[in-house]
Every structure is written in structure tokens, then in C-alpha cells.
Amino acid sequence: MNLHSENFPQRPAWTEIDLGKLRRNLQLVRADLPKHVRLMAVVKDEAYGHGALDVARVAVEEGAWGFGLSTLEEAMHLREGGITAPLLLLGERQEAELEWCVAHDLTVCVNEPHAVHKLAKLATNFGKKVPVHLKIHTGMSRYGVRWDEALPLIEKILAEKSLSLEGVMTHFSQSDETDKTFANLQFSRFQEILTALEQRKVPVKLRHACNSGGFLDLPQAHLDMVRTGILLYGVFPSQVCRQIPGIEPVMSVKAKIAAIQKLKPGEVVGYGMRYTAKSERRIAILPIGYGDGFPRVRNEGSALIHGQRAPLVGGIAMDALMVDITDIPQAQMWDEAVLMGKQGGDEITVRDIAKLKNSVTYDVLTNWRLRLRRKSVNGNKTETRISRIGTNSAETEPIRANS
Ligand SMILES: *Cc1c(COP(=O)(O)O)cnc(C)c1O
Numbered sequence: 348m349n350l351h352s353e354n355f356p357q358r359p360a361w362t363e364i365d366l367g368k369l370r371r372n373l374q375l376v377r378a379d380l381p382k383h384v385r386l387m388a389v390v391k392d393e394a395y396g397h398g399a400l401d402v403a404r405v406a407v408e409e410g411a412w413g414f415g416l417s418t419l420e421e422a423m424h425l426r427e428g429g430i431t432a433p434l435l436l437l438g439e440r441q442e443a444e445l446e447w448c449v450a451h452d453l454t455v456c457v458n459e460p461h462a463v464h465k466l467a468k469l470a471t472n473f474g475k476k477v478p479v480h481l482k483i484h485t486g487m488s489r490y491g492v493r494w495d496e497a498l499p500l501i502e503k504i505l506a507e508k509s510l511s512l513e514g515v516m517t518h519f520s521q522s523d524e525t526d527k528t529f530a531n532l533q534f535s536r537f538q539e540i541l542t543a544l545e546q547r548k549v550p551v552k553l554r555h556a557c558n559s560g561g562f563l564d565l566p567q568a569h570l571d572m573v574r575t576g577i578l579l580y581g582v583f584p585s586q587v588c589r590q591i592p593g594i595e596p597v598m599s600v601k602a603k604i605a606a607i608q609k610l611k612p613g614e615v616v617g618y619g620m621r622y623t624a625k626s627e628r629r630i631a632i633l634p635i636g637y638g639d640g641f642p643r644v645r646n647e648g649s650a651l652i653h654g655q656r657a658p659l660v661g662g663i664a665m666d667a668l669m670v671d672i673t674d675i676p677q678a679q680m681w682d683e684a685v686l687m688g689k690q691g692g693d694e695i696t697v698r699d700i701a702k703l704k705n706s707v708t709y710d711v712l713t714n715w716r717l718r719l720r721r722k723s724v725n726g727n728k729t730e731t732r733i734s735r736i737g738t739n740s741a742e743t744e745p746i747r748a749n750s
Pocket of ligand 1: 378389391415437460518558559574575576577584631
């Protein structure tokens with residue numbers, strides 16, 4: 348028997364990533380987008396917790412032009428995993444990172460003259476003509492050069508023979524709310540720059556502004572490319588934005604019942620004795636807790652077991668939470684429970700968990716801990732692959748489409 352660590356049985360708690368649903372979401376987004384508009388899949392922070400390499404492989408097959416990332420390490424992970432598509436680093440680079448970016452063909456946003464100059468020198472040294480994107484801040488006040496100070500920087504980029512201005516971009520601070528006043532103001536500031544570029548006959552291949560919210564609700568701002576993140580993972584950026592039928596969440600969180608306790612009236616559950624049984628109760632212990640990223644709740648939330656809601660009782664612990672299964676008599680040891688996702692006809696949504704956490708869906712997706720291994724599945728196929736701490740999925744075979 349092989350008792351090496353790479354073969355040990357998986358924990359009975361995990362996140363499940365349905366790559367078939369991801370593929371479907373990509374197809375639906377593509378179909379919704381005018382043919383000439385390119386798709387950048389934003390896969391920063393491990394593709395919002397879904398596994399960046401798995402997501403990137405599927406997205407390449409579904410026609411994504413390239414990928415948006417946040418850190419150098421994230422981009423190198425994709426390059427080393429064999430992704431050759433353009434990789435755009437969305438934030439600001441430290442000077443020391445630029446050489447890596449040029450060497451590995453990672454596209455950077457340049458936002459100030461020093462970086463332009465430094466990058467141009469590196470490009471010359473490497474004998475490369477390096478594409479850059481200029482990030483223009485049009486009111487969000489995060490990264491980028493102010494819209495009313497952008498033209499001199501554009502001149503500087505154009506003057507560098509070893510650089511080419513491939514893209515000009517901006518980012519909306521509010522694109523998924525009903526009130527689009529500020530988004531429209533931002534877009535008009537961006538358009539002033541685009542008009543100035545046209546007047547100077549500066550060709551820019553990729554003008555882009557839209558995140559998921561902008562893609563859904565600001566079709567006039569699609570330009571040459573949209574940068575969608577959360578929507579690809581099946582979560583709408585808000586409840587008031589346009590909904591595309593058929594888009595489905597890609598991630599679920601599951602655990603198996605690891606103990607069952609019978610309570611008599613007056614007995615209590617968990618740390619702090621936050622729950623007292625009023626009558627005889629049957630309680631299932633799920634081996635997942637706040638140490639896995641579940642919100643630290645008390646007597647709030649639920650799990651789906653046999654398609655029924657089992658309410659959470661007591662306070663959640665680091666590694667365990669307790670749910671009341673009195674009304675689900677068929678529930679047995681090691682039965683599967685869904686903490687986030689669908690079971691039977693019911694669903695616990697990412698938004699439901701966000702409410703428990705007093706936060707946003709983005710935060711929920713990205714904050715499941717990796718000690719909950721990611722199990723990739725493909726639609727209803729049983730084929731699975733499990734990510735392990737300290738390794739990446741590049742070392743295993745990609746999962747094929749089931750369609
Ligand atoms: C994260 C990010 C996106 C994607 O946003 P979603 O709302 O997830 O679609 C797009 N552009 C930039 C600059 C980003 O940082």
C-alpha cells in the first residue's frame with residue numbers, strides 16, 4: 348500500500364469547481380458580446396478562488412483574448428503552466444519587476460514617466476518591441492494617470508521606439524448600480540482622451556473600460572475589449588444589473604457529516620453555549636469552520652442536506668459547525684452537505700454567505716482557504732482533480748470539455 352502523503356484520503360470538506368459551468372458561462376458571455384469586442388478574463392487572486400490555471404485553460408479554448416492579473420507571481424504561474432496568451436498586470440509595478448515582465452512577455456500598465464523610461468530601456472536591452480497599456484484614472488482615484496494629465500504621458504510613450512501603445516484603459520468605480528451618472532461622467536472623460544488620440548492619428552488597438560458591471564449595463568463603453576471577472580464565475584456583480592439567463596455559479600462548498608449528536612431538552616451546543624435545545628434535537632457536525640473561510644456566525648445560516656435546509660446552531664468553531672437535522676431523519680454519517688451551492692431544488696447562494704459575512708460576493712469567493720482543497724469537476728462527469736497545498740494544477744492533466 349502506498350502511504351505517501353500525495354495519496355492520503357481527502358478531507359471531508361472541500362470547494363468544488365465545475366469547469367463545465369465555467370465553459371458555459373464563457374460561451375454565454377461571448378454570445379452576448381458583439382463579435383468585434385474581445386474578451387479579457389480577469390483571473391487575479393487564483394481566478395477569484397477558482398484556480399487560475401484551470402480557468403485560463405478553459406477560457407483560452409472559449410476564445411478569451413488574454414488575462415487580467417494582479418501580481419507578478421500570478422502571471423508567472425500561468426506562464427509556467429503553459430498559457431501563452433497575453434497577460435495584463437492590472438496594478439502598479441515596482442521597478443524591480445519590470446525586467447521579469449519584459450523577459451516573460453507580461454504586459455504592464457504604465458502610469459508615470461519613470462516607468463515608461465525604464466521599461467523602454469529594458470525593451471531595448473532585450474531587443475523587443477514591448478506592448479504597454481496606459482491606465483487612465485477618470486474618477487476612481489486608484490491606479491493610473493489623471494485623465495486631464497494623460498496626454499503628455501502618451502507623448503512620452505509614443506516617443507519610445509522600443510514600446511508600442513497597445514492599449515488605453517480606464518476602470519469604473521460604480522458600473523453595476525442603477526444610477527449610472529458617475530460611470531457616464533467617467534466614460535466621457537475617457538472619451539476625451541480617445542478623441543484626442545484619434546485627432547493625432549495615434550492608432551490604439553485595444554481601448555477598454557468595462558468590468559462585469561460595465562459589460563452588462565454600459566454597452567456604449569464596450570469599445571475594443573471588456574475585462575470580465577466575477578460574471579465568468581457565475582455571480583452577477585449586483586442584483587440590479589442586467590441578468591443573462593443560464594449563467595450559473597461555478598463554485599460550491601461541501602462537507603460530509605462527521606458526527607451526529609442527540610440532544611435532550613435544555614442541553615447546549617458549542618463554544619459559549621450559544622444554543623440551548625428546547626426539545627429533543629438531532630445535530631450534525633460538519634468538519635468545516637471559520638478556519639476554512641466560513642463566516643464566524645452564531646445561530647445563523649444553514650446547510651443543505653438531502654435537499655433540505657438544516658439550520659446552523661450554536662457558534663461556529665475553527666474547524667467545525669453544527670446544524671440541526673431533526674427534520675431530516677434520513678441524514679446519516681458521511682452524507683454530503685452543501686454550505687454554498689445547490690442541492691436538490693434548493694440553493695445557498697454566494698450572496699447568502701456574503702450577507703452572513705457582512706461583505707460582498709467577491710470577498711466570499713476569494714476567501715475560502717486552500718486547506719479546503721479545490722476539487723475540479725466537469726458537469727455531471729465523475730472525473731475529478733484535486734489541488735493540493737504546495738503544488739499547482741499545472742502538474743496534472745487538464746480536464747476536457749464534456750460538450
Ligand atoms: C478586478 C478588475 C476587473 C474585473 O472586475 P469584475 O467586477 O470582477 O468583472 C476589471 N478591471 C480591473 C482593472 C480590475 O481590477
